[in-house]
Amino acid sequence: MDNKEIILNVEKLNTTFISDRKEIKIVKDVSFQVRRGKTLAVVGESGCGKSVTMNSIMRFTGKNAIVKAENIQYNALRDGKVTEYHLESIKEPNGPEMRALRGPDMSMVFQDPMSSLNPVYKVGDQVAEGLLQHNKGMKKDEARKLVLEMFRKLGIPDPEERIDCYPHQFSGGMKQRVVIAIAMICNPELIICDEPTTALDVTIQAQIMDLLKELQLKEGKSIILITHNMGLVAEMADEVCVMYMGRVVEFGSLEDLFDRTSHPYTRALLRSVPVLGLADGQKLETIPGATPNPADLKGGCEFADRCSECMDRCREKTIPMFEIAPGHRVRCLKFDSYPEVD
Numbered sequence: 001m002d003n004k005e006i007i008l009n010v011e012k013l014n015t016t017f018i019s020d021r022k023e024i025k026i027v028k029d030v031s032f033q034v035r036r037g038k039t040l041a042v043v044g045e046s047g048c049g050k051s052v053t054m055n056s057i058m059r060f061t062g063k064n065a066i067v068k069a070e071n072i073q074y075n076a077l078r079d080g081k082v083t084e085y086h087l088e089s090i091k092e093p094n095g096p097e098m099r100a101l102r103g104p105d106m107s108m109v110f111q112d113p114m115s116s117l118n119p120v121y122k123v124g125d126q127v128a129e130g131l132l133q134h135n136k137g138m139k140k141d142e143a144r145k146l147v148l149e150m151f152r153k154l155g156i157p158d159p160e161e162r163i164d165c166y167p168h169q170f171s172g173g174m175k176q177r178v179v180i181a182i183a184m185i186c187n188p189e190l191i192i193c194d195e196p197t198t199a200l201d202v203t204i205q206a207q208i209m210d211l212l213k214e215l216q217l218k219e220g221k222s223i224i225l226i227t228h229n230m231g232l233v234a235e236m237a238d239e240v241c242v243m244y245m246g247r248v249v250e251f252g253s254l255e256d257l258f259d260r261t262s263h264p265y266t267r268a269l270l271r272s273v274p275v276l277g278l279a280d281g282q283k284l285e286t287i288p289g290a291t292p293n294p295a296d297l298k299g300g301c302e303f304a305d306r307c308s309e310c311m312d313r314c315r316e317k318t319i320p321m322f323e324i325a326p327g328h329r330v331r332c333l334k335f336d337s338y339p340e341v342d
């Protein structure tokens, strides 16, 4: 696949945190690609490193993180021409190069709207800020017009009135729309949504997801969707990346993941969440055991202690990724007759 088709190519991303003078590896050799105009869903239990992976790509990880990667390549497509950006080699996380990309190229919608919105500024001003920052010379009333347009597009009622309100005057669903407006106002190509609807009730969740899907279909946006909700995955994703304890354990198309589920962890994950409601008499299972503390991990497969199919050799060394069909990759020794891909 060429750079026109791939918007983001991540190869061997590693993130380590230093806390109490100890190094804890949270993201390990993570590789994946996002296709232009498509949605990649990233799934896995709480604490498996989904957010740290995305924050590492966007360089939001803070001072106690060491982020290393062979390649984090963002391919901007402008007027039919691709410009490559190698994010791993950008020195300053908040320097001008990263700031220029965040907003007009890549942006992030966070889980909790309250932590993304400043309570003391009017919502309209918070949305306009990105526009004014990236378009030097833009007049305030011009920015206001664009914000109003975005509010209309996102279904915020009475935008002329709402634009001058403060976050506390908005409901949860409306606040999340404002957060999406902040992420979308500079018209980014790649939108990373980190559980954008978990804090909302089910009806609002569905409305917000429909909105994102519509934007994608109309404007060809590429989306990374981090979620625990397998129903959403089934509805939204073209490809799925399953993570466990900082590693990608299975990657494939939506069909690969649902119809040809291969990693024991993915199978356990799918059995433990309702996909489209449960059939009569069907019980929801839980994955036995709990996710280990990242600091206590021994060598070998991170899932070994919880896996019903674990073999002695699973504990011996790091498990490679095997490609079991074009584009369908599984990190499990049950598939070691297939070619290794990392």
Ligand SMILES: Nc1ncnc2c1ncn2[C@@H]1O[C@H](COP(=O)(O)OP(=O)(O)OP(=O)(O)O)[C@@H](O)[C@H]1O
Pocket (backbone or CB within 6 Å): 017, 018, 019, 026, 044, 045, 046, 047, 048, 049, 050, 051, 052, 053, 061, 062, 064, 294
């Ligand atoms: N700044 C930090 N310093 C030290 N450890 C951190 C830091 N940020 C995250 N972690 C640890 O990294 C691990 C992965 O966290 P992460 O938030 O990426 O998980 P997640 O898969 O996104 O979970 P959730 O679905 O609950 O959001 C956790 O063990 C967390 O405690």
